[in-house]
Amino acid sequence: MDLKEHIRDIPDFPKEGIIFKDITPLLMNPEAFRSCIAQFVEAYKDKGITKIASSESRGFIFGAVLAHELQAGFVPLRKPGKLPYKTIRQEFETEYSTDAFEIHEDAIEKGDKVLIVDDVLATGGTARAAVYLVEHLGGKVEALAFLIELDFLKGKEKLNGYDIMSLIHY
Numbered sequence: 001m002d003l004k005e006h007i008r009d010i011p012d013f014p015k016e017g018i019i020f021k022d023i024t025p026l027l028m029n030p031e032a033f034r035s036c037i038a039q040f041v042e043a044y045k046d047k048g049i050t051k052i053a054s055s056e057s058r059g060f061i062f063g064a065v066l067a068h069e070l071q072a073g074f075v076p077l078r079k080p081g082k083l084p085y086k087t088i089r090q091e092f093e094t095e096y097s098t099d100a101f102e103i104h105e106d107a108i109e110k111g112d113k114v115l116i117v118d119d120v121l122a123t124g125g126t127a128r129a130a131v132y133l134v135e136h137l138g139g140k141v142e143a144l145a146f147l148i149e150l151d152f153l154k155g156k157e158k159l160n161g162y163d164i165m166s167l168i169h170y
């Protein structure tokens, strides 16, 4: 199955010069969505993953299903002010915005084997912040999984030494 057929390019969204990768056609297609999850499950089923950490909000869609399939816990990385308990925060820059994530300080335990999941790896700022938060709480980042990687933005260079998998490359 060619997953690219289910990704829609939206030029100049949310800012001029950005080509936004709209994943909603893929999510609407049961075969395409299931194929993504199946590929991730195959890659990580024997890795002993104990937690999935996902970025708000599109990362949640894949991360939550994967946590269920891998029988791992799900940890949301959320925009500031959304999580109700004690948090730690990390700021970051994305392809088109400056933002921050918070994580509950008890969300990761020492020794947790964590898989970070998001929809798109662009410049790598978001993923780098996720890695920082997980490691700050004592977790081990086993791998990072993305639906889409924008190779020309070289996000991988911010994640040297980490195991990265992306299902679609541009």
Ligand code: AMP
Pocket: 018, 019, 020, 021, 022, 055, 058, 093, 094, 095, 096, 118, 119, 120, 121, 122, 123, 124, 125, 126, 127, 155
């Ligand atoms: P970055 O931090 O630059 O790697 O950006 C990754 C984050 O921003 C992901 O959570 C994506 O959802 C979002 N993002 C960045 N660029 C795009 C794009 N061209 N299309 C869709 N989402 C994007």
